[in-house]
Amino acid sequence: AQSVAQPEDQVNVAEGNPLTVKCTYSVSGNPYLFWYVQYPNRGLQFLLKYITGDNLVKGSYGFEAEFNKSQTSFHLKKPSALVSDSALYFCAVRDLANNAGNMLTFGGGTRLMVKP
Amino acid sequence: DGGITQSPKYLFRKEGQNVTLSCEQNLNHDAMYWYRQDPGQGLRLIYYSQIVNDFQKGDIAEGYSVSREKKESFPLTVTSAQKNPTAFYLCASSTWDRGNGYTFGSGTRLTVV
Numbered sequence: 001a002q003s004v005a006q007p008e009d010q011v012n013v014a015e016g017n018p019l020t021v022k023c024t025y026s027v028s029g030n031p032y033l034f035w036y037v038q039y040p041n042r043g044l045q046f047l048l049k050y051i052t053g054d055n056l057v058k059g060s061y062g063f064e065a066e067f068n069k070s071q072t073s074f075h076l077k078k079p080s081a082l083v084s085d086s087a088l089y090f091c092a093v094r095d096l097a098n099n100a101g102n103m104l105t106f107g108g109g110t111r112l113m114v115k116p
Numbered sequence: 117d118g119g120i121t122q123s124p125k126y127l128f129r130k131e132g133q134n135v136t137l138s139c140e141q142n143l144n145h146d147a148m149y150w151y152r153q154d155p156g157q158g159l160r161l162i163y164y165s166q167i168v169n170d171f172q173k174g175d176i177a178e179g180y181s182v183s184r185e186k187k188e189s190f191p192l193t194v195t196s197a198q199k200n201p202t203a204f205y206l207c208a209s210s211t212w213d214r215g216n217g218y219t220f221g222s223g224t225r226l227t228v229v
Contacts, residue, residue, distance in 0.1 A: 034217045043122075043206055043220035051215045090158070094214060102147055102166070102212055108158040 002027045002095035006107035013081045013114055021076040021089050021110045023065075029097025033074040034104065035065055038088040047089075050074060061085070081114045088112075118143045122207050122221035128229050129194065129201065137192045137224045139207035148190035149218065151206040152176060159206065165190055194226065202228050 003026045013019045025031055032051055036044040048059025055067040065076045076089060091107040120141040129135045139148065147166045151159040161174030165184040179198025184190050190209075194201045204225050208218040 032214060036217070036220075041204070041223065041225065043222045044208075044218075045220070046217055049215075049217060088156075092217065096214065102210055102214060103164070104210075104218060106159050111156070 002031075002093050002098055002105045004091050004093045004105055004107040006089075006091055006110045008110050009108075010111045010113060013112070015083050015114050015116050016080050019078050019081045019085070019112065019114070021091075021112060023074045023076065023091030023107060025072050025074065025091075025093040027093060027095035027097065029095055031074075032094040032096065033065075033067065034092040034094075035059065035063070035074075035076050036090045036092065036106075037061075038090065038109075040087075044090060047076070081112075083114050083116055086112055086114045120207060120209050120219050120221040122205075122224050124224060125222070127224055127226045129226060130229060132196045134193055134195050135226065137194070137205055137207075137226070139190045139192065139221060140188055141190075141209045141219070142188060143209055143211075143219060144187070145209035145211050145219070146187070147210045147212070148184070149208045149210075150174075150180075150182065150190070150192045151208065153204045153206060153223075155204075162192065162205075201226055 005024050034049045035047040038044045050057050050067045058064045088109050092104040123138045149164040150162040160176050163182045165171035181193045207221040210218045
């Protein structure tokens with residue numbers, strides 16, 4: 001079975017500092033990994049994904065994520081946080097060894113608070 | 117532009133009423149999904165449909181029903197059997213390309229009055 005964990009309910013960072021939102025996963029085969037962001041009262045918006053290739057993936061709004069197979073992690077990063085980055089972030093995984101359809105499994109979400 | 121539309125944005129339900137939330141997509145996606153989100157919480161899967169005229173229960177299907185008569189539409193009915201329906205409901209869709217993620221609607225906030 002595929003699963004994903006976001007160990008921090010909330011991450012606090014000062015504006016201008018680097019930020020990291022953690023994600024670890026568990027799959028039987030190879031993973032496809034995704035990050036989404038949700039602003040209040042809105043749907044989830046796609047940020048970036050890892051499919052194959054370079055372990056460092058760049059996405060929207062200056063975010064990037066690093067795929068680490070040995071640590072089964074896909075942490076979201078940004079070199080310099082903005083107050084407008086404050087939102088709820090979700091990591092998701094799809095197990096390529098899973099033949100039961102095309103389902104994504106989502107983590108529980110991490111609230112990012114960027115303070116001026 | 118292609119997208120996924122949820123309506124209404126806000127919905128109020130009286131005790132004992134059934135209400136239906138609309139989800140329409142013009143992305144030509146095969147699969148559609150309904151999630152429930154409680155304040156500050158993650159997503160819980162209610163129902164999903166991978167092809168027309170077929171759907172499967174998710175983790176919290178009790179008190180909900182769906183239909184998938186058209187590829188573009190996947191309405192969710194919140195029945196009176198759902199004892200605590202106040203929540204934010206999200207609809208999503210996807211293709212069969214496993215390299216693609218989900219596209220989400222903007223959500224419907226349901227409140228029991």
